[in-house]
Amino acid sequence: EAQVTQNPRYLITVTGKKLTVTCSQNMNHEYMSWYRQDPGLGLRQIYYSMNVEVTDKGDVPEGYKVSRKEKRNFPLILESPSPNQTSLYFCASSLRKAGTITDTQYFGPGTRLTVL
Amino acid sequence: DAKTTQPPSMDCAEGRAANLPCNHSTISGNEYVYWYRQIHSQGPQYIIHGLKNNETNEMASLIITEDRKSSTLILSHATLRDTAVYYCIVRPRSGNTPLVFGKGTRLSVIA
Numbered sequence: 001e002a003q004v005t006q007n008p009r010y011l012i013t014v015t016g017k018k019l020t021v022t023c024s025q026n027m028n029h030e031y032m033s034w035y036r037q038d039p040g041l042g043l044r045q046i047y048y049s050m051n052v053e054v055t056d057k058g059d060v061p062e063g064y065k066v067s068r069k070e071k072r073n074f075p076l077i078l079e080s081p082s083p084n085q086t087s088l089y090f091c092a093s094s095l096r097k098a099g100t101i102t103d104t105q106y107f108g109p110g111t112r113l114t115v116l
Numbered sequence: 117d118a119k120t121t122q123p124p125s126m127d128c129a130e131g132r133a134a135n136l137p138c139n140h141s142t143i144s145g146n147e148y149v150y151w152y153r154q155i156h157s158q159g160p161q162y163i164i165h166g167l168k169n170n171e172t173n174e175m176a177s178l179i180i181t182e183d184r185k186s187s188t189l190i191l192s193h194a195t196l197r198d199t200a201v202y203y204c205i206v207r208p209r210s211g212n213t214p215l216v217f218g219k220g221t222r223l224s225v226i227a
Contacts, residue, residue: 004159033214035217040219042217042218043160043217044217045214045215045216048214088157090159090160104162105160105162105215106162107159107160107161109159110158110159112157
């Protein structure tokens with residue numbers, strides 16, 4: 001089944017304790033992206049990656065890192081989490097053809113992160 | 117800057133058609149209209165997209181006005197499982213512009 005998976009689905013942690021949220025897709029998509037969703041603010045893009053070893057900042061990249069060493073994986077790293085990073089996080093992927101991102105982005109199920 | 121305007125919420129009776137409007141008066145010639153929906157805290161789900169012609173798929177129909185300044189997503193026979201937030205997004209097909217989600221319309225389908 002074509003899907004985007006995220007782990008963990010729920011995480012409660014404390015300020016300053018490094019964490020990684022994994023994202024994996026099995027559709028051989030070039031494009032992957034991370035969003036966060038907060039009440040009243042909608043979905044905001046954190047980072048995206050057009051292909052392996054190519055990443056770029058989205059609208060709210062501060063406090064986050066990403067890497068794209070393999071096509072299928074795009075982990076989100078919080079080196080020193082803070083309470084304002086408490087949020088619902090979504091990973092997404094999309095096929096990229098001839099310099100464009102195709103129409104359909106597939107989203108993962110979400111990771112609910114709480115930083116105390 | 118918001119490129120689309122949607123009503124914050126709408127109700128629809130189960131079994132009836134749900135018509136969700138979207139204004140995109142500043143849309144440019146190479147920009148498509150996309151619709152996604154998000155069912156309570158799940159990942160957003162692609163519904164449909166179009167440029168200027170009306171489109172239909174198994175999920176919904178998309179009607180775009182001739183001047184392309186507005187569109188309507190139609191769920192022909194809404195069910196309780198269609199209760200969700202619906203996002204109208206304008207994005208050029210070419211290039212690498214990511215999706216920008218606004219606040220959407222919260223559709224409540226009522227039994």
